[in-house]
Amino acid sequence: MTRRFVAYLLAGGAAALLNLSSRFVFAHWFNYPVSIVLAFLVGLICGFVLMRWLVFDGAAKSAARQIPLYLLVNLLALAQTLCVSLIFARWVIPSLGLAIGPEGPAHLIGILVPVVTSYFGHKYLTFR
Secondary structure, rough: HHHHHHHHHHHHHHHHHHHHHOOOOOOOOHHHHHHHHHHHHHHHHHHHHHHHHHHHEEEEEEHHHHOOOOOOOOHHHHHHHHHHHHHHHHHHHHHHOOOOHHHHHHHHHHHHHHHHHHHHHHHHHHHH
């Protein structure tokens, strides 16, 4: 693995941790799909700051150009996260008969799915 990809995994991991943990906070006021979207926004902001300054050396470039591209790449990631989270929470995990609530593990799986697609989207589009 390259140094950049490892840095991406660490920065993305921090953003994913904020994403996942904030979903539990949002769940006190909103339903599962809305909580996922709001938590995604928390992770999105954290991820942009970390990726721009620590991973892709984007601080020297125009944030005004990077932000729309970052949002575009992450819209695809949001669609992947939401679809996977809902499928796993509603069908896959319950069908396994596990004694745990399905929403937490399903959301974690949903967050992990777009890791590779987002990396290449940011490397070749957002922060190039």
